[in-house]
Amino acid sequence: MSANNICLPVIQAPMFLLSGPDMVIASCRAGIIGSFPSPNARTVNILDQWLQQITSELSEVPHAAPWALNLVMHRSNPRRHDDLELAIKYRAPIVITALGSPAEAVESVHAYGGKVYADVTTIDFARRAAAVGVDGLALVCCGAGGHTGLLSPFAFVDEVRQFFDGEIILSGAISNGRAIRAAEVLGADYVYMGTRFIPTQESLAQDEYKEMVVEASGADIVTSDSITGVKANWLKGSLEKVGFDVDNMPPPGAINFLEAASDAKRWRDIWAAGQGVGSIDRQQSVAEVVEQLTDEYRSCL
Ligand SMILES: Cc1cc2nc3c(=O)[nH]c(=O)nc-3n(C[C@H](O)[C@H](O)[C@H](O)COP(=O)(O)O)c2cc1C
Structure with a gap:
């Protein structure tokens, strides 16, 4: 798994108030995709500074994995255009949209060669996002931390594969390397893991x-x-x-x-x-989590 310097098919998922530049940089250094939701930067100026920090620090890392910015695309989010402009300015390798249509992001992100993934909790949302040309769908299934889907991953991946041949990112209670492998067997390309990263040193959780x-x-x-x-x-x-x-x-x-x-x-x-909290038994650094996940994943290949 060396495409784009990714050593494990994992996206450290965006978490409101908890994921910021430190977690993203540590994830990308360790060989997984790091991400954060743009509202974690309280203003557009702070977001600009964070993206400056992320891109400049990662430019010093020889084999850094790509990073992703999570944008709330709902009409009522007054920052959605400004935050998208910053994603374009810093050429975010991946933009993950949530709570609204990814359509606006698709054209502008594709224009500079980036990818757009849409976070979806239902088959209906998945169909709508697929129809506007997203590169990937993050299927949020039952058991996920924060806003959760209700579908079983067995049902969700299979139905989405019937109409979508882009990348599938599976989420919901995936907290160990064996579960990452299981997600691949189900047909996913990546997993989206949030809870596993809450008790990391780089997390902003108290x-x-x-x-x-x-x-x-x-x-x-x-x-x-x-x-x-x-x-x-x-x-x-x-x-x-x-x-x-x-x-x-x-x-x-x-x-x-x-x-x-x-x-x-x-x-x-x-x-x-x-x-997936039951798989977590101590506070660790992001690098240690990725090392442990890699060992667990390899042991069941
Ligand atoms: C504390 C917390 C905050 C979250 N905040 C966001 C968010 O701001 N935007 C978003 O798209 N998803 C958010 N999520 C969902 C995650 O991105 C991801 O879908 C979820 O964590 C995957 O399930 P898991 O926690 O079982 O790994 C959050 C999850 C958690 C645990």
Whole structure:
């Protein structure tokens, strides 16, 4: 697996408030694709500085893997054009779109030779993204950290393969090397791993959050639409800490999804994680995680 300096078919997935330049640079140095969501840079100017840092530091690394920028394409995101302009300015090798049509990004990113992947949770979204010419589809399946899909990966990959012959990136509770291999057997080209990188040294999560992920098992993950209005996976302990009874979560109510989805306070107090937490038993550096995943992956080839 040497195309584009990628040594393991893994994308370190974008995570609101948690992934920034340090995680991206460490991932690309270690040989996997690093990414972050553009809203993590609080302003367009900060985003410009972050991209400057990422591109200049990675230009010094002889065999760095490509990096990716995650953009919220929903009409109500006032920064979507400016952030896309910066992706173009820094020639982001990959742009991953979420919550809106990837159409606008496809033309401009292809113009400089970059790729566009669309993050999708349903077959319908997958069809719509495929129709506008994306290079890859990130299928977010059940068990994923943060906003989750509900489909089984077995069903999702197979149906999407019937109408899409581009790259498939599979996600949802993939937390060890054996699962990466299983995703390839299912027909995926890459996996998208978020939760596995929460307790890394380069993650911006507070220490208590990292420790809760290390201690948790799959039974500690609660799926609820009460927090942001759509189904997402959260750490039970963090919900209880702010006073929720996890067996009686309130109805989602009339919620402005985008506002809630990007409400930093909500995500700072209530911690997202996927069902793959049980594979994580300590805090590590990104490089150590990639080394461990590589050993696990190779052992089942
Ligand atoms: C704490 C956290 C924050 C996330 N924030 C975002 C985000 O801002 N944008 C996005 O597209 N996906 C986001 N995700 C989803 C991930 O990109 C990815 O789909 C998911 O982590 C994969 O499942 P896994 O956590 O089981 O590996 C987030 C996930 C987590 C755990």
